[in-house]
Amino acid sequence: MPDVGVLSAHLLSVFQKELFTRLAEAGHEHLRPRHGAVMAHIATGGTRASELSDRSGQHKQVIGTLIDELERLGYVTRQPDPADRRAKLVVPTDQGRDQMVQAQRIIADIEGRLASLVGKDRFTEFKQVFEEISRGY
Amino acid sequence: MPDVGVLSAHLLSVFQKELFTRLAEAGHEHLRPRHGAVMAHIATGGTRASELSDRSGQHKQVIGTLIDELERLGYVTRQPDPADRRAKLVVPTDQGRDQMVQAQRIIADIEGRLASLVGKDRFTEFKQVFEEISRGY
Numbered sequence A, B: 001m002p003d004v005g006v007l008s009a010h011l012l013s014v015f016q017k018e019l020f021t022r023l024a025e026a027g028h029e030h031l032r033p034r035h036g037a038v039m040a041h042i043a044t045g046g047t048r049a050s051e052l053s054d055r056s057g058q059h060k061q062v063i064g065t066l067i068d069e070l071e072r073l074g075y076v077t078r079q080p081d082p083a084d085r086r087a088k089l090v091v092p093t094d095q096g097r098d099q100m101v102q103a104q105r106i107i108a109d110i111e112g113r114l115a116s117l118v119g120k121d122r123f124t125e126f127k128q129v130f131e132e133i134s135r136g137y
Helices: A004-025 A033-039 A047-054 A060-072 A094-118 A120-136 B004-025 B032-040 B049-056 B059-073 B094-118 B119-137
Strands: A076-080 A084-090 B074-083 B084-092
Touching: A004 A033, A004 A094, A004 B004, A004 B094, A004 B119, A033 A047, A033 A060, A033 A094, A033 B119, A047 A060, A047 A084, A047 B004, A047 B074, A060 B059, A060 B084, A076 A120, A084 A094, A084 B119, A094 A120, A094 B004, A094 B032, A094 B119, A120 B004, B004 B032, B004 B094, B032 B049, B032 B059, B049 B059, B049 B084, B059 B074, B084 B094, B094 B119
Parallel strands: none
Antiparallel strands: A076 A084, B074 B084
């Protein structure tokens, strides 16, 4: 039986290939899998870079570089945080929000197929255990 | 509930951080997480590059670059395949085999902790479903 590192790496690889191929077909051809560390964790109303770092598990410097790239590509802007003027929020643009909607549609389709593959109840329990492991590791 | 892409990315990130920190402490400080695509899938007797590509889900060109790096670092050598003289096998060196033993020890420890976290039976079923998803995606 492969270990959880090999299994995660393999699932992430095929998942990202499908997601970013289909996003490219939907007009988001400049996005790369690395940008998922930001786009998968950003809220419509904006999210702080430090929270994007916590939630993705990526170093703050890496997240900063990704935000720079996404700003140049027109997906996010940096704005002052209304709750703390010294802090910045990373806020999706219209193009960023379109990507979020398209990604949610594609991911729902992928997870639906995986649930059919192993059975709906087993898939639900799989995600439940996965989430407990992610929180508790 | 986070999707399977987010969950896989997060687990892979924390898993790799622990594995490569502990490998560095065990004398393998030049290895990087990207080298796992080769080192996690190589057999003691050698493995073809095309099989490393299939099993890791990484493009053949990426695997070729990683083999070059690992050859320079002293972890693998390219040798003619006895079964087909035109083909090459990627074979671990003594240093490569030491890394494989150390990695297995560390990974067994990580998976033991995760099994304690969610319960042994639930962890076994989690890995079973994970493996079916990996094969069937």
